[in-house]
Amino acid sequence: MATVQILNTLTKELELLKPREDEGKKLSLYTCGPTVYAYAHIGNFRAYVFEDLLQRHLQERGFTVRRVMNLTDVDDKTIRGAHAAGIALGDFTRPFKEAFFEDSKALRLLPAEAYPEATDAAQIARMIAMIGTLMEKGHAYLAEDGSVYFRIASFPGYGKLARVDLENQRSSQRVASDEYDKEAVADFALWKAWVPEDGAVGWESPWGRGRPGWHIECSAMATGLLGETIDIHCGGVDNIFPHHEAEIAQCECVGAKPFVRYWMHCAHLMVEGSKMAKSAGNFFTLRDLLDKGWTGREVRYALISVHYRGALNFTMEGLGAARTALGRLDAWRERLHETAGSETAAETSDPATEGFFAALDDDLNISSALAVLFETLRESNRRMDLGDEGKLSPAQARGLLNWLARVDGVLALEPEASQSIPPEVEELVAARAAARAAKEWKKSDEIRDQIAALGWLVKDTKDGQRISKN
RNA sequence: GGCGGGGUAGCCAAGUGGUAAGGCCGGGCUCUGCAAAAGCCCCAUGCGACGGUUCGAUUCCGUCCCCCGCCUCCA
Incomplete structure (x- = not known):
């Protein structure tokens, strides 16, 4: 049987891909999906096409792949966009969700088994439950600003994926500009307290009205739909830190099991250099x-x-x-x-x-x-x-x-299913074949023009005429 | 500063301790009434630079140069 090897970001080594014991040839695959505040760009699709290739090859090799891709439909950008457009969040994100599926189809991406949405009530409930567990276990705390943060100091494994040592991090301007009431600058938001700019967007929680942080969203959807341990988790390299690092922290602090067995990340795309x-x-x-x-x-x-x-x-x-x-x-x-x-x-x-x-x-x-x-x-x-x-x-x-x-x-690069040739074109082709047999070149050329006028292209090959849609 | 990914022909891009896959472009030829295609062939003494190890390095080691990304919510 085939032996598929992949480079695991976690270990930085080429590893033999093996399903878990008693899982037969089943593999679960979680792929970070789009934030629907705009049309996805080709950089996003580079990642999705890579994931599609992965899934298809695994299937060719006999694996049964259960893939989940999330849709982030609530975050700073979507809220800002909805506010700017003067419409409800759901009305703002809907066209971008639809566009995403249209684009995916155009790129021949296999559909995932599920596309959970962050604003889905069941998902929100799961996120709140996870945050509650983190609070109980001392991995999270409610800050004065009303938001709940993950306490990174409580998770020794933090940084294992990205190989970051927080002591050595240079603080970027973005951090400096943040005015959070956090215990440590690296602590990240699990639940963001409602602020006036959020308008109608918000959900009730034990910590007051607010909305989920980005990282908890993926953690909740991934484990909720695929189980506590996922076989493969993919994304772009830029997600390694902090997003995936945060997902690991959240999931492994809620449950005691490893969150992901194989991490795979694709590099970025540049345009014209x-x-x-x-x-x-x-x-x-x-x-x-x-x-x-x-x-x-x-x-x-x-x-x-x-x-x-x-x-x-x-x-x-x-x-x-x-x-x-x-x-x-x-x-x-x-x-x-x-x-x-x-x-x-x-x-x-x-x-x-x-x-x-x-x-x-x-x-x-x-x-x-x-x-x-x-x-x-x-x-x-x-x-x-x-x-x-x-x-x-x-x-x-x-x-x-x-x-x-x-x-x-x-x-998945086969040509589009060829359109059937209309009868009138078929007739012209037959007539042209006859003209060619009689070496009536002028007539042959005229018929070729007629066929072209109908939107079809005729090419003469050694084996006769070949017709294609123009 | 830390971490990570790279530098291979005009462009894109694999790969190996033993003498450079493939795609595009370009050139040649074949087919062909014309047109449009298509097919075949050719196209890096060379793999960022300099040292070292070796019978032999693009491939291993060392030093250096350059490009790109991440360092808190961008795939």
Whole structure:
């Protein structure tokens, strides 16, 4: 059986991924989701695409993956946005939630089993219960400002994920500007007391009206839906500290069990060599790119084709490269179909193709995996170019198509289901074929123009006309 | 200052103690009435710099240079 190895941020080592005892081949996966105060940008989606690749590969390897992704729909930004728009929080976040799911679909992300929302009453109740337990155990305290804070000094394990030593932290300007009534500057909020700016946003709690802190939200949803110990928890590197560190502290102080067995973090994305920022004018949401004419699958290719732990330099040139590469794959796929014809018996023609999955077993080495894909493409094209001697057989083509179906299950880069060709176009194509047979080139060109006017593109190949949507 | 990730051909990017995958671009050829595609081939004596270890280093060790990120709520 396959052995999937991943780099665990907690240990910094490549580890064999093993389900827990008595869990069979089940794995739980928690992925930090978007804060719905704006459209998610491609940096966010880089993380989600990485998580999707992980899930798909694990499934290809026979694991049953239970994945949960949260939606943060209450925090400073969402409250500020709703206030600025003069509408209720829920009305402000709803369109962004919907957009997130649309974008996810465009990028072919597998849906999670659940998308818990921070404002959900059941989740709020769970957060309050967790905070209560932390209070009872002395891991939290109510400060004079009415907020509840986590007492970091009470948890010796704090800093184990990010390898931070609080003594050595340089205080940043952000900390300096905070005027909290905390015992220690590093203590973080579990429950934020209501302030006038919160308006109608707030929930009653044993500590008064307020709202949950960001970290407790993920802790509550993750353990609530997936159990006290989660197998894999993913996110961007920027979440390592303090977010994930805080999640560990909260969960491991509430329960006594390890919170997460394997942590995985993806690196950031840059745009045209610079940090993506609105002020730099290189900030893209998925819809920005779709508006420019790129497709979801092209963006997916661009995001997936760089190893998740390396910084990804997202460029228009890179998108162009994605488009070209996908075009080659599409053409190859069509050729394989033509060669396979109606042959159903599959011959496994190239054992090297297993290398694709073996590469992904190695901490999702996508570059090596894609290399196998393209090497297979070139080798089989070479054989389809041949005369009779050594030519790729229909059964071998079928074998490659079967393999490609498995590859698609992981990469999800197959072309959009081709639209069926309308009858009037079919007729024109047939007429053109007849004209070509008679070498009536002028007529052939006229028909090609007519077909183009209907929105279809015709290309002449060695094997006849090929029609595609323009 | 602390912690982490990087520097491999024009661009993107794997990888290994034994002489550099793959993608894009570019060049050549094939196919071709035209057009548009596509296919095949070629394209780093070189892997940030300098030392060291070694029969041999891009890969190990040391020193240094540069880039990026995090250091309290940004994937």
